[in-house]
Amino acid sequence: xxxxxxxEIFRRNLEASSLNKKVSRVEVKDKKILHNxxxxxxxxxxxxxxxxxxxxHGKYLLVQVDQDKELAFHFGMTGKFKFLEEGKEIxxxxxxxxxxxxxxxxxxxxxxxIGRVEVVKSEEELIKEHQLAQDAxxxxxxxxxxxxxxxxxxxxxxxxxxxxxxxIGNVYADEILYQARLHPKGKFNELSTQELKTIYEKIRIVxxxxxxxGASRKELPAHFIIPHRKEGEKCPYCxxxxxxLEIGGRATFFCPGCQKK
DNA sequence: AGTACCACCTGACGGC
DNA sequence: TGCCGTCAGGTGGTAC
Numbered sequence: 001x002x003x004x005x006x007x008e009i010f011r012r013n014l015e016a017s018s019l020n021k022k023v024s025r026v027e028v029k030d031k032k033i034l035h036n037x038x039x040x041x042x043x044x045x046x047x048x049x050x051x052x053x054x055x056x057h058g059k060y061l062l063v064q065v066d067q068d069k070e071l072a073f074h075f076g077m078t079g080k081f082k083f084l085e086e087g088k089e090i091x092x093x094x095x096x097x098x099x100x101x102x103x104x105x106x107x108x109x110x111x112x113x114i115g116r117v118e119v120v121k122s123e124e125e126l127i128k129e130h131q132l133a134q135d136a137x138x139x140x141x142x143x144x145x146x147x148x149x150x151x152x153x154x155x156x157x158x159x160x161x162x163x164x165x166x167x168i169g170n171v172y173a174d175e176i177l178y179q180a181r182l183h184p185k186g187k188f189n190e191l192s193t194q195e196l197k198t199i200y201e202k203i204r205i206v207x208x209x210x211x212x213x214g215a216s217r218k219e220l221p222a223h224f225i226i227p228h229r230k231e232g233e234k235c236p237y238c239x240x241x242x243x244x245l246e247i248g249g250r251a252t253f254f255c256p257g258c259q260k261k
Numbered sequence: 262a263g264t265a266c267c268a269c270c271t272g273a274c275g276g277c
Numbered sequence: 278t279g280c281c282g283t284c285a286g287g288t289g290g291t292a293c
Contacts, residue, residue: 001285001286001287002287003287032269032270059287074287074288075287076269076270076286076287076288077270077285077286077287078270078271078272078285078286093271110270111270111271111272112269112270112271112272112285112286113269113270113271114269114270114271114286114287114288115287116288130288130289151262151263152262152263153262153263153264154263154264157263157264160287162287162288169286169287170285170286170287171286247264248264248265248266249264249265249266249267249286250285250286250287251284251285251286
C-alpha cells in the first residue's frame with residue numbers, strides 16, 4: 001500500500017514529530033526487518049544523535065542522522081509509523097522502537113514484515129544499491145521520455161518498474177493510466193509522443209493530488225478510479241463497468257470504455 | 262528484453 | 278462459529 005504519496009505523508013509526519021529530538025535508545029523487536037545492520041549498531045549510531053533532516057526517494061524514506069549516515073525506511077505493503085508517548089501501549093507488529101529524550105517514541109510497524117530498515121551513507125548509495133530511477137515527482141520530461149520511449153513492456157509494468165521511475169505502485173499505476181485514458185496492456189513503444197506526455201503529466205497530477213489528500217484513499221476526488229477500484233463498479237466517467245485483469249500477477253483495474261487498447 | 266512465477270509474511274474476507 | 282482458501286501487493290530472485 002505505501003506508494004509515493006503515503007511515504008511522503010509519513011515523511012511530513014516524521015518531520016513534524018521527531019525532527020531535532022535527541023534519541024535515547026533504539027529497541028529492535030524483530031531483527032527480520034533490519035537489512036544490513038543490527039540492534040547494537042543502531043544504538044551505537046543513534047544514541048545521543050538527532051534526526052537532522054529527511055527526504056524521500058520513490059517509496060524510500062531517508063533520515064539524516066550523521067554526516068555520512070542515513071536511516072532508510074521501506075514500508076513494504078503494510079508498513080507505517082506511529083508516534084506515541086512513553087508508557088503508552090506499544091502497537092501490534094511494532095518491529096522497531098526509537099525512544100527520544102522527551103519521552104516520545106517512534107514506532108515502525110509492519111504487519112507483514114516485508115518492509116526494511118537499513119543504514120546507508122547517502123541517498124546516492126541507496127539509489128545505487130536498489131537500482132532506483134529518478135523519483136516520480138522529480139523526473140524531467142526529457143529523462144522520462146528517454147527511459148520509456150523504446151520500452152516494449154506493458155504500460156502498467158513499466159510504470160511500476162522502480163528502475164525506470166521510482167515511487168509508483170500497483171494502485172496509483174492504475175489511476176495514472178485511467179486518467180491518461182490508456183489501456184494497461186498497451187506498450188510504450190507504440191505510443192505517440194503526445195500520449196507519453198499525457199502519462200508524464202498525469203503522474204504528477206495523480207501523485208500531487210493524492211499527497212494533498214493526505215494519501216487517504218477515501219479523500220480522493222470522486223472522478224478518480226481508486227474509490228471505484230473493484231470489478232463491476234461503475235466508471236465515474238462513462239457508462240462502462242470496471243474490469244479486472246492480471247499483469248505480472250498483480251490485480252489491475254481499468255475501464256474498458258475509457259481505456260481502449 | 263520482457264514476462265511469469267515464486268518467496269517473503271500475515272490479516273482480512275468470503276464461502277460453506 | 279469456525280475452518281479454509283484466497284487475496285492483498287513491494288521487492289528481488291529465478292526461469293523461460
